Amino acid sequence: xxxxNLFPYLLxxxxxxxxxxxxxxxxxxxxxxxxxxxELMLNAANVALVxxxxxxxxxxxxxxxxxxxxxxxxxxxxxxxLITQIFRLGRELDVDDLSEMKE
Amino acid sequence: xxxxxxxVIALAAVSSLGVVFSRQTIYSALSLVVTVSMLAVLFLLLNxxxxxxxxxxxxxxxxxxxxxxxxxxxxxxxxxxxxLDLRAVIGGVVVVVVTALVFIAARNxxxxxxGGFHATAVGAANDPYHTFSFPPDTVNxxxxxxxxxxxxxxxxxxxxxxxxxxxxVAAIGAVYLTRRSSS
Numbered sequence: 036x037x038x039x040n041l042f043p044y045l046l047x048x049x050x051x052x053x054x055x056x057x058x059x060x061x062x063x064x065x066x067x068x069x070x071x072x073x074e075l076m077l078n079a080a081n082v083a084l085v086x087x088x089x090x091x092x093x094x095x096x097x098x099x100x101x102x103x104x105x106x107x108x109x110x111x112x113x114x115x116x117l118i119t120q121i122f123r124l125g126r127e128l129d130v131d132d133l134s135e136m137k138e
Numbered sequence: 139x140x141x142x143x144x145x146v147i148a149l150a151a152v153s154s155l156g157v158v159f160s161r162q163t164i165y166s167a168l169s170l171v172v173t174v175s176m177l178a179v180l181f182l183l184l185n186x187x188x189x190x191x192x193x194x195x196x197x198x199x200x201x202x203x204x205x206x207x208x209x210x211x212x213x214x215x216x217x218x219x220x221x222l223d224l225r226a227v228i229g230g231v232v233v234v235v236v237t238a239l240v241f242i243a244a245r246n247x248x249x250x251x252x253g254g255f256h257a258t259a260v261g262a263a264n265d266p267y268h269t270f271s272f273p274p275d276t277v278n279x280x281x282x283x284x285x286x287x288x289x290x291x292x293x294x295x296x297x298x299x300x301x302x303x304x305x306x307v308a309a310i311g312a313v314y315l316t317r318r319s320s321s
Contacts, residue, residue, distance in 0.1 A: 041143055045180075047241035048147045052154050052173075054236045058229030059158035065214055071157050071170045071205065078177055078197075081189075089184040094289045097186045097282075101290070104189075104196050105301040109308035111201050115208050116315040128214045 045086035052079035064129050066121070070114045077107045143183060150176035161216045167205045174198050187282040 056075030063069055081100040088096020122128060153176065156169030178193040290298055 041140070043241050043244035044143070044147055045184075046244040047237055048151060048180075050240040051151055051233065051237040054233040055154050055158055058233055062225050062229055063158065065163055067163055067205065067209060067212070067214060068157070068166050071166055074170060074197075074201070075154055075157060075173065078174060081193075082177060082180065085181055085184050085186050085189060089186070094286050097189050097286055098290055098294050100186075100189055101192060101286075102297060102301055104192055105305060108196055108201060109304050111204060112308045112312045113315070115204055116312040118208060118212070120315055122212050128212065 042086060042090050046083060049079045049083040049086065052076070052082065064131055066118050066128055066130050066133075067115075069130060070111065070118075073114075074107060074111070077103055077110075139183075143180075146176050146179050146183065150180065163209050163214050163216075164206070167202065167209055170205070171198060171202045174202065185282060188286045 053076050056072040056079065059072030059075065060069050063072065081103055084096040084100040084103070086096075088094065088100075118128070121133065126132065150173050153169045153172035157166045157173065160166045160169060174193060174197040178190050178198065181187075181193055182190040
């Protein structure tokens with residue numbers, strides 16, 4: 036039987052991972068690291084979903100976390116394809132430089 | 139059990155900091171490998187055996203190999219930045235404050251029953267939903283993989299099929315994006 040006092044720590048871990056990922060997205064300039072930070076945020080959501088599902092004695096949390104993993108895999112595939120294209124165009128890998136859409 | 143939880147949570151938190159604060163991209167990738175592996179162990183401790191396997195295969199296997207491959211292929215330079223600039227300080231403060239707020243809220247106020255969430259006053263220990271008395275693991279009596287699959291292929295069949303379409307579209311998009319332009 037799981038100790039119920041663990042639940043706040045699990046939510047705290049999920050929040051910590053999400054905020055660290057969000058801070059990383061805002062601070063880092065390398066697009067590969069930015070994608071890793073997005074993965075951190077998605078994993079944080081998974082932790083919260085699985086923890087709630089466990090403590091509510093439900094399977095839905097695990098199913099939604101499964102869907103999140105699928106979305107994360109698809110996102111990584113497209114994102115890394117974009118990064119390789121940026122590199123192939125001879126651009127420096129820096130998200131602050133990639134601002135043509137703004138102008 | 140509690141010690142194992144503490145070790146896994148601490149390692150996941152520390153290695154997630156390594157993702158953000160490593161100057162070399164490859165160290166960020168390896169820190170993320172540690173993080174997703176620790177979260178896989180956490181899923182196993184939380185009785186989510188199926189997600190444990192999926193997390194290891196998809197994240198620690200496929201996704202992180204893809205990341206390391208891209209890092210090795212592109213070999214980006216290390217970022218040079220001041221050791222303690224204003225953005226990092228603000229980010230750190232936000233991380234600490236938000237995490238502390240959610241932890242305190244989960245510990246004191248927010249509780250739940252099967253009908254939904256109920257925010258109760260701090261210290262409402264006589265609230266029957268505040269005692270966190272959970273029934274035995276009847277949900278997992280048939281085995282986690284079997285029960286998850288039963289839900290996934292009955293109630294959530296349509297979303298499951300849509301995820302397969304999503305993966306197909308992502309694969310087509312990646313092939314389209316990385317093709318050599320023959321114009």
